[in-house]
Amino acid sequence: MKKAVRALTILVLIITIVSTNTLYCFAHPYAFQHNKELEAVLFEEGYSKYQSDTIRNYVTALEYASYLAIDQFGGSGEYQFSFLKTMKMGGLPLRFSTIDYSEDLMGSGKQINANTHRLYTHQGWDREYENASVRKFWDARRNILLGTINTVLGFSRLPGLFGYSDKCNSLAGIIYYVHILGDYIEADTYKKVSILQDLAGHEKTDGNDMISYLSQYVEILFEDQRDSVAYKELVDGLEAIAKDAGTLVNSFGGVNTEEEFEQYHQCAIDLLELLKAQIPTLLKGEDHFRSVFYPNI
Numbered sequence: 001m002k003k004a005v006r007a008l009t010i011l012v013l014i015i016t017i018v019s020t021n022t023l024y025c026f027a028h029p030y031a032f033q034h035n036k037e038l039e040a041v042l043f044e045e046g047y048s049k050y051q052s053d054t055i056r057n058y059v060t061a062l063e064y065a066s067y068l069a070i071d072q073f074g075g076s077g078e079y080q081f082s083f084l085k086t087m088k089m090g091g092l093p094l095r096f097s098t099i100d101y102s103e104d105l106m107g108s109g110k111q112i113n114a115n116t117h118r119l120y121t122h123q124g125w126d127r128e129y130e131n132a133s134v135r136k137f138w139d140a141r142r143n144i145l146l147g148t149i150n151t152v153l154g155f156s157r158l159p160g161l162f163g164y165s166d167k168c169n170s171l172a173g174i175i176y177y178v179h180i181l182g183d184y185i186e187a188d189t190y191k192k193v194s195i196l197q198d199l200a201g202h203e204k205t206d207g208n209d210m211i212s213y214l215s216q217y218v219e220i221l222f223e224d225q226r227d228s229v230a231y232k233e234l235v236d237g238l239e240a241i242a243k244d245a246g247t248l249v250n251s252f253g254g255v256n257t258e259e260e261f262e263q264y265h266q267c268a269i270d271l272l273e274l275l276k277a278q279i280p281t282l283l284k285g286e287d288h289f290r291s292v293f294y295p296n297i
Helices: 002-042 053-070 078-086 132-153 166-186 210-221 229-249 258-284 287-293
Strands: none
Touching: 002 053, 002 166, 002 258, 053 078, 053 132, 053 166, 053 287, 132 166, 132 287, 166 210, 166 258, 210 229, 210 258, 229 258, 258 287
16 A cells, blocks of 8 residues: 555656646746847857856846837736846836736736737837827837847937937847747747738738838848848848748738648748848947947957
8 A cells, every 4th residue: 555655656746747847848948939039130159148247137138128028918027127127227117017918908907818918019019009008008118128229239328318219229120020030930820920910011011011120120220231241131031031921921811721821931930040140240240239249359
């Protein structure tokens, strides 16, 4: 009897350990994956954020600000908010509750969850909402990422008076879309990305798509590098992917077959890989970025 009880106890312990590790591996890598993708787009291969405490803290601040702007909901994120406050990042509201995405912003009283949190935060970086409550909420979220980028890179000395610069907004937009691309790549059905902004233009909403905005941000942020190989390859790549993705979006019925989704999904993968290949070189060529993250060059 004692042996049976002992065996059962051991079995329960094993199941508990396996279940705990499984839950950990399922929940934790989600944020880590977004951060890993972001670092791969911002920095060249082999770059170490641990070369100094300042650089490590700045990279962490960008990742936390991205999370709070895009993915926070249901009371999570107070630690990240406190970290940014401690680091004296700009753009933060006085209270965490100002940006806590816990209830439907249209006043229905419904609680936000993992399946609904994308409704007002994954629709486009420069998306303008007609509803005043949604617009106020999204502006507060945007300011966290904009203020953090501006504090780290010093685009504007008085953003409170003159607003954030176009370059600051463009880098924020790129960081934003790296996150959205991560959600695209994670999806295994079109239904899971149908709520997200299209990769490329739709006939009825031309210009209000991810690649159109990315193209604008690239042109603004890297205006002094337009003759570089990296810039030309990035622009050409964006145009090519936009053509392929746009064909699928504008096909009869849209992306409505498994084969079309596989092709559309590949466009998202190709787009992220393109950003990883070219953006780090271009950012390294920008004085604001290089002086902070490549101080020894």
